[in-house]
Amino acid sequence: MTYGELMISVLDAAPDPMSAPAIGWGVLGAGRIAGSFSDAVGTSTRSRVVAVGSRDAGRGREFADKHAPGARVGSYEELVADPAVDAVYVATPHSHHRDHALLAVAAGKHVLVEKAFTRNAAEAVEVLNAARRAGVFVMEAMKTRHLPHVAAIRALVARGEIGDVVSVTGNYQVAFPYDETSRIFDPALAGGALLDIGVYPVAFAMDLLGVPDEVRATGFLTRTGVDAQSAIALRFGERAVASVTTSVQSPSPTSVTIGGTAGNIQIAGHAFAPTGFVVEWADGGRKEFDGFVEDGKQYEAAEVARCIAAGAVESARMSWQDTLDLMAVLDAARGQLGVVYPGE
Numbered sequence: 001m002t003y004g005e006l007m008i009s010v011l012d013a014a015p016d017p018m019s020a021p022a023i024g025w026g027v028l029g030a031g032r033i034a035g036s037f038s039d040a041v042g043t044s045t046r047s048r049v050v051a052v053g054s055r056d057a058g059r060g061r062e063f064a065d066k067h068a069p070g071a072r073v074g075s076y077e078e079l080v081a082d083p084a085v086d087a088v089y090v091a092t093p094h095s096h097h098r099d100h101a102l103l104a105v106a107a108g109k110h111v112l113v114e115k116a117f118t119r120n121a122a123e124a125v126e127v128l129n130a131a132r133r134a135g136v137f138v139m140e141a142m143k144t145r146h147l148p149h150v151a152a153i154r155a156l157v158a159r160g161e162i163g164d165v166v167s168v169t170g171n172y173q174v175a176f177p178y179d180e181t182s183r184i185f186d187p188a189l190a191g192g193a194l195l196d197i198g199v200y201p202v203a204f205a206m207d208l209l210g211v212p213d214e215v216r217a218t219g220f221l222t223r224t225g226v227d228a229q230s231a232i233a234l235r236f237g238e239r240a241v242a243s244v245t246t247s248v249q250s251p252s253p254t255s256v257t258i259g260g261t262a263g264n265i266q267i268a269g270h271a272f273a274p275t276g277f278v279v280e281w282a283d284g285g286r287k288e289f290d291g292f293v294e295d296g297k298q299y300e301a302a303e304v305a306r307c308i309a310a311g312a313v314e315s316a317r318m319s320w321q322d323t324l325d326l327m328a329v330l331d332a333a334r335g336q337l338g339v340v341y342p343g344e
């Protein structure tokens, strides 16, 4: 197989979001990321955001005018009761994910919950047990798992193109302006780097390597008591390790390198948004893959629509067990870092 044929075959791994069935979305929380999700749904899927839930009617209306023209606006309770809403997208701070997901599940709605899924694994169990009882679909919005470059990398790794994967090195650091009341720095809103952005490289490593046997974390906290900067090491049996750095105080490039016994893959640009990658082989061979697409949330939205149409309650690409395993690793790392949220 030529390199071109190889790339065409791995590209097929990410289905076109426009080919997914249409559903009605309800957006719960009219914040920043809800805006980009709504834009992606409106422009790059056949689905529509039909309702917006906000604590403030004026903010909800402004949001709808900008990101979801024609959508109804109401409270969170009105949103989940809306018969036109098939699936609710929970885009509130981590501290509120459990309650808002449970609100949607209790109304019989399917739910896509922003990452981190909840504050801790115990809350995740509560949500997933409720979903099991109600028979509704629930997925953590780990958007990376559905992106074309990640699907292509998984296909290359599965074909043994870089041999056995022995290491994953991932980095996600952002310099957020220090504001003790923002959801990034406020422990009451379950802030800190790990749940907000460190979750991406941890989930990426687990996607390729499974559940780690050992988690070691070190770092330090902000004045408010959430994790400012940390380094996390994961060991997967005697076969692989992963190392992750995450921060709320450094504007560093976001990167991932996957080390294999026969070569390596370096993700170019923002590793957890749509981008390309480079494969280097031990014999000196080198190929580049251009995987840029707009935003990328249309891929996770399309996955939800496909699963609902198929009558599934979970996605194979981000299963309930995947979320529970990920939350357990985040709990272990956060415990070692000494971050405790109020009420935990």
Ligand SMILES: NC(=O)c1ccc[n+]([C@@H]2O[C@H](COP(=O)([O-])OP(=O)(O)OC[C@H]3O[C@@H](n4cnc5c(N)ncnc54)[C@H](OP(=O)(O)O)[C@@H]3O)[C@@H](O)[C@H]2O)c1
Pocket: 028, 029, 030, 031, 032, 033, 034, 053, 054, 055, 056, 059, 060, 091, 092, 093, 094, 096, 114, 115, 116, 141, 143, 183, 189, 195, 196
């Ligand atoms: N997928 C991604 O690329 C990505 C990127 C960034 C963040 N996220 C995730 O998306 C979620 C939201 O992040 P964001 O950056 O969009 O946050 P944000 O701009 O602060 O928006 C959060 C929204 O939640 C609602 N909310 C409900 N209770 C709240 C409270 N007590 N305090 C503050 N807001 C409250 C508010 O909407 P109303 O007032 O309108 O109800 C607010 O606008 C988080 O889970 C985060 O990790 C995902």
